[in-house]
Amino acid sequence: GFASPDGAPAFLEQYNSTSEVKLFEAVDAEWNYNVNINDQTQAASEAAGIALSNFQAEQAVGAKLFEPSEITDTNLRRQVEKISVVGEGALSDEDLAALSKVNGDMQTAYSTATYNGKPLDPDLTATMASSRNYNELRDTWKGWRDASGKLMREDFKTYVDLQNEVAVLNGFDDMGAFWRAAYETPNIEQQFEAVWQEMLPLYEQLHAFVRRRLYQQYGDKVINLKGPIPAHLLGNMWAQDWLNVYNLVEPYAGYTRPDATAGLQQQGWTAEKMFHEADDFFGNMGLIRAPQAFWDKTMFTKPTDRDVVCHASAWDFYNRQDFRIKMCTEINQQDFVTIHHELGHIQYYLQYMDQPTVFRDGANPGFHEAVGDTLALSVGTLDHLYKLDLIGKPDENPQSDINYLMSVALDKIAFIPFGYLMDKWRWDVFSGRSAKTNLNQAWWDYRVKYQGVTPPLSRTEEDFDPGAKFHIPNNVPYIRYFVSVVVQFQFYEALCGASGHVGDLYKCDFNGSTEAGKMFGDMLKLGSSVTWEDALEKMTGTREMSSASLVKYFQPLLDFLTEQNTKNNEVIGWPDYSWEPPTNT
């Protein structure tokens, strides 16, 4: 027998008030571990996480006493349905403890790993960004993987089994299906594949152009103009964005350089100043400014006296007053963009903080990732960087515009296949499509197939290269970033329209536009109280992810790349897909 639907409001009232307290306790313990890694804080964080899982499992029992279809108010019904999801608490105490432990151990292993005594942030990241020495890059690339991923292989297998047990106990085939359920869209995988196919031509043209420039830089022994690119030459530990090789691929030398790093450093900007400038950008649009508690509790820079998780992150303490960022900020443009990304999360938390706790989430995980990046597209324009006195007056000519679009493409277009393959690989592992005896081979099959990159050294199943990327040992789904690259251009185009922008889309700076701010804020306020299609339609008029805005934004660059690649008779794609660079250089 079901509980009377009349009891739903009272049930939800107690859920909302108690869940705020439980969520705060779990987030606070996880924060204390992130800003001070040691056995004690790791154990306390795991314990608080287990307590939250058990709380959610108990509440799910109460929620399932209701028959949703009998709850006529769709908002209440949606809350009850979300609370009915048991989650990790479906595991036995023993298995839940084992999952927490293996997650904690992989997190700590990743965040404390060093190569030659150097941590990933900032040291190894800086080497991968600035070195042009083939062998130094290769040794750093290998050293990081030996110190991180390689040591996690067995833990990861345990993690996969326990995650799948959670999924099955929650009524899903495997954890990949559970993760995809967050989109509430039956054919979501087909939608992902469709937008990937639409963007692939743009990626292939960029890949061919960059490969040619790397060929000129590193020579024909290590670059095959018909093959994948060695993965350690693209300025990033995972080749996930190629911003740091801009100097090698700049279309027009001598024209405006779209990089504010020099300006930030020469003008003596501090981390706090970067944060305040970014917060002003939100405020000047009529969005919500970060509260005082944010400025009091945020960790702006890497402390020198303890181990911390340096990977930037934003935190909602679910008490409607405490919101923080933790970041090991360096003074450069990439971190200025990252600050906007993290403040985008904070903005979403602030906008939906009066929603019931189960609705304090992105309309889908990709929306949460797109908020800050959407504003960063405006901040990064040549005009805006000039307004901030971070670059000289930009030349008003096509060459400077192509240089600018190239810098954005090295960040956004280069990222697309990586954003796609990270979870395709994990979905295959969870579903068993990839055997546990074949984890690393399956990873590199996708890295070649989708990204057109190949390892600088031969890899075996003794290695575990996926573990060398934060989100794998930290159990953070990744397709959200792929979705974000697509929808952030849909959001950007909509906000540019609201701000009255005319002319080239990529020149739009909606700084100060309260019309744009209202359009965005009205969508963000909804949190996950509506489906992402409803939220998207409210803002853009369409109910589908579409690459049309992105393709429109980059059209001038695509024309340039196609013209250059045709002139150079480039082979588009990497038909010599099994080529590998020599390992004895």
Ligand SMILES: CC(=O)N[C@@H](CC(=O)O)C(=O)NC[C@H](CC1(C(=O)N[C@@H](Cc2ccc(O)cc2)C(=O)O)CCCC1)C(=O)O
């Ligand atoms: C408590 C908690 O965990 N909070 C969540 C937020 C939430 O869920 O509420 C959170 O802060 N997650 C951290 C994560 C950090 C970053 C990241 O991991 N980025 C991806 C992909 C990417 C790359 C370039 C880019 O421009 C945008 C994304 C990567 O680096 O590979 C690193 C710098 C940027 C974003 C994040 O902010 O998403």
Ligand SMILES: [Zn+2]
């Ligand atoms: Zn994010």
